[in-house]
Amino acid sequence: MPTTEQNIPKISKELCNRLLQDLERAKRPVLYATKCSLDNSIYNHKVGYLTPGSKKVATELNVSSVKKMSRAIFMLEILLRNIDTGAVNTKRELYYISKGYIKHDSTMKPLDFADQNESDEIIDFICEMLECYREEVNCYANDRGGQTYSQQLVVTETLPDGDQAVVDLSKLGTTPFQPKNRPQNLSLSARKKIDFCLIVESEGTANTLVANGFTKRHNCILMGAQGVPSNAVRGWCKLIQDQLRVPLYFFGDLDAYTMQNIYRTLKAGSAASLIRNSDYSAPDVRFLGVLPEDIKKYDLNDYPVKENDAQEVRALKKATDALKNDPFFQDKKNKGLAQILRWLLENKRRCEQQAYFTVDPRDVTMPEKIIVEKIRRGDYV
């Protein structure tokens, strides 16, 4: 049975029951979790995102794992209680909640977490056991990224008590709409036909485009991704894709990090989040730029990759691996994207999204013009 929010309590109880039964028979219980890594990732362009393969990680109860398992059951109890009452918490809050329980019951003392890393690890372990993501057990991260602007979009949010809130983005002025970590409660509609959705890597550049009137001149949704997309951004993009059926374009830096860690995650999810990629990826997103050929076409300022910058060197190394092992870049549908990676590896140069501002320094709308022209001409991958 696939894990959904509604049946988590049921699945948990079944799991505990199985553990208990095994123990009653003095049989060693074994827990299986999906292996979340690239070597267990499958990509099919018809599906559109990375899905888990058949590999599982088995954890057997023994002297060394009894502590981890006791802690997991203890934390699971807290999470189930949250699901029951509808309460939500961050990981840090859960750490303190567990401390509180232990404080009031001295028999629990051995379970005490020394620091938050330990309790985080247990929460992740529970998610792997139940094959769910932490939002499904009411454990949220703070909302980050995804600030959205539009003159046409209307968002309807269903609140936990059943009430509905309607947000008309055209009424917000230059204030962005912030999507939630759990976009499942939102439904979208358009006051007027929306032509496209533009996702800009840099939050700042997204702000600039809006301030200069991008959303006034075009019927669109404009969103700042704020670097590596959070769950909120990823779920939000999927929602826009599924409910509005508008073309989505990603505009970001031309470098290996953006291509693999930001764009690929947005489009097809990541190996670490294999379980939730189905809900957190938007396979229709296209890569608008910066494209390698744009450098020549618009005479953009690019520069060589710094050999002593650890992050960039790591990204290039990862790109080499990705071309060999990553099913996403190996798929023939994504040949164009793989080619960009190859170009980056060969030339060891990078070009930032802000380079569009060099094209005509006196015209503040120049980047906007280029972006729109590229969309019109189909100049994307």
Next chain:
Amino acid sequence: MAKQASNNKITTSSTAEYFSKNLQQVGFSSQTKAVLTTLKEAVDNALDACEEHGILPEVSVVIQKVGSGSLKNSDQVRIRVEDNGPGIATEDVPKVFGEYLASSKFGRGRCSRGQQGIGISAATTWAQLTSAVGAKVISRTQSMRKALSCTVEVDIKNNKGILKEKEMIDWDRPHGTSVEFLVDGRIQLNGEAGLLNYLNGTTLVNPHLKLHYQVPEMEKQTIDRVSQDIPAVPEAVEPHPHTMKLGEFIAHSHLFGRVKVEGWLKKGFSRIHEGVLTDLVKSGLPRSLLDKQVDSLKEAEFKQLFVAIQNEKLMAPSTKSVLSIGEESMAKSIKRLGAVDFFAVVSRKPTICDFKPVQIEVAVARLEDKHIESESSVQVLRFANRVPLQFDKSACAIVHAIESVNWRSYGITQPKNSLPQGPYIIAVSVVSPFIKFKNASKETIDGSDELVEEIRRALIQAGQKLSKHIRREVKANELEEKIRHIEQFGPILVQGLCRITEAPEARKKRAEEGLLKLLGRDAHVTQQELEDAHAKLEAHLKTTDLTEANI
């Protein structure tokens, strides 16, 4: 120029004058060091004398604070060392205690503690300079009816010892020497540079020593000997030509008078024999040179001969001249240091480092007293020719070698590139007739890469032996930890599961029993591992017999 030179008259000064002005060079650089060095020189002499004459040494040490000293912030300290050695003939007493560079051991190429004959005279000088009294000596040889009692002072201008208050007294022992110094200084008992560290170290590397000592704030102590064997000090071997310089080479020839060069080379040096001489001639040395008389050789001829020998490939010097303590004696001796959990001793075979024979011996012990902070460095005991070295640790070859070993792999904590930590003693003894010290006060061994590597190897062997004990202990801790785990987490896990599944009490009980069975099986496996480790250790101990023991 000539006129200027005549104004600044060039004078010569005696050796005694030099040292009396530079006592810091020979170990009198601070007040605490002065007390320690005086004690050390007296004990060294006592032990050397006993060994030389085949006597099992019994040494009594008394250190007392008498009053305040003449120097600022100093005490007047009495240091008395008495031995049962052969005694010193009356005419030798002033030479031994009052004359610099008067030695029976100088340049003999033997592994004796003292080498040059500076130390004890320097102690007399220090006493004389700070308390205006020389060394009080009582000595009796086997052939004397009564003992000589006197005070020795150094005639600094002429580097001569002067006997004062000389009288013959009755002494209740057949032979021996007692020497007493009254010096200004400060008594430091504890710590690396402390007197107790010196006394403990000395007993460790001298298993045949019986030591009585009385120091302030402590009862009188007696440490019995653990070995009845007097170490046979190996006879000196002839020098190896490759360890000499041209000047020494020429000076060496003067000892032989009128003999043929060939005979001198063969008799006066080790590793030169007929074959070597033939090879020398083959490689261009005129045969006629070998047939000449040594005393008729000109400087150029000496040089020609010397260079030819230096270029010749010779066998490394013999290692017969080094003296070892032995693993067995060291094993017995280490128990005299205090309560020891377990230890390992390693006695390397004598070897050649930098063309000099040397032997390294190592003892590593874990102290029972675990209150010693586990984050403090181990105690390092360094010995050169069985004399403890207590100062300037960081510059010493021994410490470099200890730091270069990866102790973590033997289960001992060690921060990167530093001494390991914990309640351990690491004792390293370097024995060689030619130890290269960094200074005249013999405080640190100058380390060549070769010597450091040799010490390192000994330490690694000791570490490997020790790790067997540590591993067994780790296994025991693991077992304890696992059993504790079961007791702690088992019930909590079952309770949690029962709460979530709302299971009845009967299920809970069954699950608890089942869990205990499961984890008990795990514990049993660990117990088995522990027993295996134990058995391995036992087997290891049997093969190494006495050299190592689990106390």
